[in-house]
Amino acid sequence: MNNTETKRKFNVGEFYAKLGPLAALLILVILVSVLNSSFLNVNNIMNLLQQISVNALIAFGMQFVILTAGIDLSVGSILALSGAFAAQMILMGMPPLLAFLVGMIAGAIFGAFNGLLIAYGKAAPFIVTLATMAIFRGATYVLTNGNPITGPKMNSSFSFQFLGQGYLFGVPFQVYIMIVLYAIAYLLLHKTTFGRKTYALGGNEKAAFVAGVNTKKLLILIYTIAGFLSAVAGMILTSQLASAQPDAGTGYEMDAIAAVVLGGTSLAGGKGKMFGTLVGALIIGVLNNGMNLLGISSFYQQIVKGIVILIAVLLDRKQSQN
Amino acid sequence: MQIEMKNISKSFGPNKVLRDVNFSIHAGEVHALMGENGAGKSTLMNILTGLLDFDGGHILVDGQETRFKNALDAEHHGIAFIHQEMNNFAEMSVVENMFLNREIKKGFGMLDMKEMKKQAKAALAKLGADIPVDIPVGTLSVGRQQMIEIAKSLMNKTQVLIMDEPTAALTENEIAKLFEIIRSLKKQGVAIIYISHRMEEIFQISDRLTVMRDGLSVNTYMTKDTDVKQIVHDMVGREMGDFYPGRNPKFGEVYLKAEGLTSAGVFNNVNFEVHSGEVLAFSGLMGAGRTEIMRAIFGIDKLDSGKIWVKGKEVHITSPEHAIQNNIGFVTENRKDEGLILDASLSDNIDLPSIDGFVKKGFIDKKADQDFVNMLMKRLGVKAQSSKDAASSLSGGNQQKVVLAKWVGSGSQILILDEPTRGVDVGAKREIYDLINELTDRGTAVIMVSSDLDEVLGFSDNIAVVYEGKIQGEIATKDATQDKIMTLATGGELDE
Structure with a gap:
């Protein structure tokens, strides 16, 4: 407690929160393009954007969750289960578009299940979603019998394949989906009362409750959104691979959390911007893509990613200490 | 044992919370400490038990100047503080709580549960409290938890026992029981500092009485020589300035x-x-x-x-x-x-x-x-x-x-x-x-x-x-x- 200290020192953490993500992305892009000239190649950029879309979608949902000082570890499992669910429907003769819709609704329900447990069971989000991560993954194995779900209907259907494999004006279709959902998530977080209440809940749950925020309902909705967006990513991935893989999305929670944290959102809740998360997803994407181009072994890639996340978390701590 | 606190003063930052406070206690007496919230009672007791340091004044224990370094030091001098919020570990058993930090050990650092149980039972029996020592403390009523605290302090040969609002959560029967124990402790020569807001109890149990207000010790009386009116006046007696804008209400529905x-x-x-x-x-x-x-x-x-x-x-x-x-x-x-x-x-x-x-x-x-x-x-x-x-x-x-x-x-x-x-x-x-x-x-x-x-x-x-x-x-x-x-x-x- 020192109120008299007026001298403001330069704070690395604060600087990173303001401008860091964008600067880090820029530096990374320059670095990779200098080291490997094919990075800026149009084909590679399209490839990169395609890779990013799936993670970005999950990260948008994760952003809401982390703003409430929560976490959702089950996103990868929800992706797989809803994907398998939709694929099963298609095999059983449901039109692909309808099956996608059903799959996305299923994902929303899985997310709502998380939210219910957290809001009414008053259980820690980390533990709840750790448990449901296992449950949803297990359910996926049961549903798929451990084998990829695929069939001739998937290989020949245009409406099935377009979602994850199609191009519109030379840009992968899933990138449009990502952009549209980013715009919706941005508006929801920054322009509606839903977003304002999310920040309030994350900033001080008790004060938000006393100010009339229905904190339980809000939490359930937020985890529902996270589940829904994971399922959208699941549909894209299923279409892209023309099959539902039982181990799809394994470890995706890691990249999504990393994107949010790298984007300057505080794990303590209440602080962070949707734009930061988009930039964070781009950083992760460029990092992955760049390391592939440079021929770095996937073993080392994991180490590098882990270190980058640690740095971001430490910067976050530095910021909140101030 | 006799303790005298003379001209004790204490500040938290710019706030003077105690100013020249005098307070004393001798063996075999119950001394009540009264005052509004914020009058400085807790601060004074925290100083006496070594939880807080003080800025000025003297503490004399049997005439000898003493300054307790910390709570443990005060405990070694035979001073025990039973707080209003008891510091029990609800999940641990009665005996584990009673011997926390002073466990009796056999060779190789192994606990001697048998000996501890024996001593715990003996201490509780002395108070006439029939409490099983193996069950978790959290399953007992507040009154019984308090018995355990008292028994624990008696095992340490306590000579001065401070009780902060001990009856706040007790039933009438438990209060009667507690008073019985206090009286018997008095006979054994234990000095008791009794902090309470309840007038009735104060007059029932105390021998002397000190009123504090705004960080001052206002008055000390022999309980039999004073009355409720006097005490209340001492507790609140300060002048009210024309600090308030006044009310001019028009009541509606x-x-x-x-x-x-x-x-x-x-x-x-x-x-x-x-x-x-x-x-x-x-x-x-x-x-x-x-x-x-x-x-x-x-x-x-x-x-x-x-x-x-x-x-x-x-x-x-x-x-x-x-x-x-x-x-x-x-x-x-x-x-x-x-x-x-x-x-x-x-x-x-x-x-x-x-x-x-x-x-x-x-x-x-x-x-x-x-x-x-x-x-x-x-x-x-x-x-x-x-x-x-x-x-x-x-x-x-x-x-x-x-x-x-x-x-x-x-x-x-x-x-x-x-x-x-x-x-x-x-x-x-x-x-x-x-x-x-x-x-x-x-x-x-x-x-x-x-x-x-x-x-x-x-x-x-x-x-x-x-x-x-x-x-x-x-x-x-x-x-x-x-x-x-x-x-x-x-x-x-x-x-x-």
């Missing part, structure tokens, strides 16, 4: 009526009503249940039974959201914990209860919202650079104005203020009173929970005094005196 509000073990059969334009003060000692009653009315905590009417219409409030829909606002006691989102901007704090009203086509109307925030900040005189400043950057008084702005903005017609001027400097206090006057002139009904007697007497229309979860009495402020309120607040009855 009944805005809030409560009947039979009950929450088991917290408050019981609470009845009151407050009119449009009225300031109804809730007075009483800390822990009497005032805050809990308000929290239940506002839907934060659950009511077991009782009815609430808002403007003559019965309502069933189950959440703050619902209370706000019924035009109730609540400035909570602890603004940092429940009143504000400290890291968020003033603007984001002020418009939170009202934000749903600023939605145009699904989105927040930024301009209307900002105008609203600016208007409120101006009206309440919130001093800040900009509405974008973080709430944490403001002084206590300004923070409180921000909390008030929230509820004024949400159009509360019934405003519950829990300790509205606590931790607020004098200037801001006056502004808050002026604001309350302005609100009641416009017809708002105000319930003001306050532990500050001056404030209650200086700025309310009616006073409800709460004692142990029930309204002990309600008096019109013009007929009220500090003595009357204190009498009610300590469980007494008014004569007339």
